[in-house]
Amino acid sequence: MDDLCIGTRYFTNMIDESIDPIKAIAKYHLEKPIYSTKIPSLERFNTLRKLIEKYDVDGVINIAQKFCEPILYDHPFMNKKFKEMGMPYLFIEIDYNRESYKQSSTRFEAFAEII
Amino acid sequence: MSNNAHVKSQMLKSTIKLKNEMGRHYLAIEQAYREGKPTAWATSGTPVELLYAMEVQPMLPENSATISAATKNSQKFIELAEDEGFSYDLCSYFKTNMGTTLSGTTDLGMGGIKKPTFMLSSDVICDTHVKWFQVQAERYNVPHFTIDVPHVVSNTSNRQIEYYKKYIQEQLWEFLDFVTEITGHKLEHDKARVVTENSYNLGKIWQEIFELRKTIPSPVSTKDTFGGLFPLFTMPGLKTPVKLYQRMYKEAKERVDNGIGALSNEKYRLMFEGIPFWHNLKYFNFLEQFGAIIVYEPYTYAFSKFMNPNITKEMLLDNPVKAMSEIMLSFWYIYDLKTRIQKFEETVRDWKIDGVILHDNLSCRPNACGLYDLKKHLMEDFDIPCLIITADMNDPRKLNTTQVRNRIESFIELLDRHKKR
Ligand code: SF4
Numbered sequence: 001m002d003d004l005c006i007g008t009r010y011f012t013n014m015i016d017e018s019i020d021p022i023k024a025i026a027k028y029h030l031e032k033p034i035y036s037t038k039i040p041s042l043e044r045f046n047t048l049r050k051l052i053e054k055y056d057v058d059g060v061i062n063i064a065q066k067f068c069e070p071i072l073y074d075h076p077f078m079n080k081k082f083k084e085m086g087m088p089y090l091f092i093e094i095d096y097n098r099e100s101y102k103q104s105s106t107r108f109e110a111f112a113e114i115i
Numbered sequence: 116m117s118n119n120a121h122v123k124s125q126m127l128k129s130t131i132k133l134k135n136e137m138g139r140h141y142l143a144i145e146q147a148y149r150e151g152k153p154t155a156w157a158t159s160g161t162p163v164e165l166l167y168a169m170e171v172q173p174m175l176p177e178n179s180a181t182i183s184a185a186t187k188n189s190q191k192f193i194e195l196a197e198d199e200g201f202s203y204d205l206c207s208y209f210k211t212n213m214g215t216t217l218s219g220t221t222d223l224g225m226g227g228i229k230k231p232t233f234m235l236s237s238d239v240i241c242d243t244h245v246k247w248f249q250v251q252a253e254r255y256n257v258p259h260f261t262i263d264v265p266h267v268v269s270n271t272s273n274r275q276i277e278y279y280k281k282y283i284q285e286q287l288w289e290f291l292d293f294v295t296e297i298t299g300h301k302l303e304h305d306k307a308r309v310v311t312e313n314s315y316n317l318g319k320i321w322q323e324i325f326e327l328r329k330t331i332p333s334p335v336s337t338k339d340t341f342g343g344l345f346p347l348f349t350m351p352g353l354k355t356p357v358k359l360y361q362r363m364y365k366e367a368k369e370r371v372d373n374g375i376g377a378l379s380n381e382k383y384r385l386m387f388e389g390i391p392f393w394h395n396l397k398y399f400n401f402l403e404q405f406g407a408i409i410v411y412e413p414y415t416y417a418f419s420k421f422m423n424p425n426i427t428k429e430m431l432l433d434n435p436v437k438a439m440s441e442i443m444l445s446f447w448y449i450y451d452l453k454t455r456i457q458k459f460e461e462t463v464r465d466w467k468i469d470g471v472i473l474h475d476n477l478s479c480r481p482n483a484c485g486l487y488d489l490k491k492h493l494m495e496d497f498d499i500p501c502l503i504i505t506a507d508m509n510d511p512r513k514l515n516t517t518q519v520r521n522r523i524e525s526f527i528e529l530l531d532r533h534k535k536r
Binding site for chain 2: 037039040041042064066067069070072073074075076077079091093
């Protein structure tokens with residue numbers, strides 16, 4: 001299960017085809033689970049928690065691109081919340097390059113073992 | 116190239132009084148806590164005037180962060196925030212502020228902070244402001260109000276702009292209700308008039324001081340403007356900083372009338388774009404030995420606020436909420452690249468600038484974004500020499516003093532050749 005803007009979040013809710021299209025699109029955007037760029041972080045955490053329960057998730061991976069400030073701001077909060085839940089949580093800050101992909105895969109493997 | 120190590124630029128005598136203003140601001144904060152008066156954290160770019168008008172004592176964490184840096188405390192706070200899990204790449208103002216919270220430092224003299232009654236942020240300058248205050252509002256468990264300001268880009272139509280103005284205005288009315296609900300204070304029209312008039316005068320005198328800097332030699336250097344900025348952030352609406360700026364203006368005008376420059380051997384006139392290195396404010400002093408002086412900083416000018424000619428004093432006094440919403444929409448840092456290039460070109464011409472130094476600030480995306488395009492256009496379209504330096508305003512670890520200095524020295528050599536052409 002993912003919480004990516006152009007992943008599952010994109011079709012979590014649907015555009016209501018029975019009403020005025022402009023209104024329907026606006027409603028769709030306003031009712032989508034919030035992005036990391038929006039606040040409060042708690043709302044985002046609650047969405048993730050629901051997903052975890054629904055899909056019986058064993059671990060959470062949070063990947064932040066360097067300079068993706070919204071994700072970076074949320075990380076300590078998420079870390080704390082997942083700890084409270086007893087949910088394994090892996091946080092990785094990456095750059096767009098091969099080196100960082102290699103390093104990440106090593107960390108994924110280690111994380112899989114923890115789970 | 117002249118190389119006189121003994122030349123020093125002269126600070127205005129009145130700027131020294133700035134310390135008193137800062138002291139006054141801190142005393143007001145201490146007093147507010149003693150008397151149980153409501154207080155608020157505010158991010159820069161928000162209408163701090165409305166807080167003053169509603170008898171709420173403002174505190175600006177960005178400003179406190181600069182104090183931490185100037186007193187050499189920022190690095191320690193930043194590292195504390197990093198230990199807490201906040202990334203090396205996040206804004207160092209935020210991390211300084213977070214570190215102060217984590218360490219429990221409330222000493223205002225070293226940039227300490229206190230728990231406010233509520234927080235006011237806006238994304239007018241950066242999205243960091245909103246996330247930052249949200250993180251802190253959750254930690255301190257205080258209410259947080261944020262004002263969303265749409266950005267004006269090259270295709271924004273007039274119709275959209277009119278809609279944006281209304282959108283911001285509605286939020287400001289909401290904000291007033293929010294303050295009333297928490298504090299019981301209402302916006303009194305007479306008080307609002309006094310506050311906004313002071314703020315207007317403060318911004319306008321600051322702009323007049325900048326006008327004087329068009330003179331060759333420039334009567335004022337960054338020694339006056341970097342620090343002199345403080346009241347524009349923290350005290351817009353009070354009377355005393357207006358008096359301070361009036362004194363600064365008078366002194367600078369006397370220098371102009373007598374042909375005296377801040378730097379006696381002025382040879383190269385520079386523009387510095389970006390936030391200064393608060394952790395090393397003396398850094399640029401080495402420019403003086405080359406006869407180079409910074410005569411304009413878009414950053415320090417931007418906070419004079421009242422640059423949009425459509426916002427008149429009458430409008431501000433009669434309808435502060437409307438005027439404030441328009442000011443938020445015409446803030447320098449929400450300009451698109453095209454307008455930014457145009458503003459830079461005009462400024463370079465009017466202030467007779469020989470070269471532009473652009474601070475690629477590792478902390479600050481709004482500041483750093485577009486710098487390379489800006490540089491390219493200024494150099495290729497207008498033949499304006501530009502130099503980009505990479506550093507950070509509050510994190511001393513990110514300034515390589517020798518490397519940056521070498522690059523600036525080579526840049527001055529280039530300016531010399533450029534001038535002789
Ligand atoms: S330095 Fe830049 S990122 Fe940090 S608060 Fe200021 S505008 Fe925002």
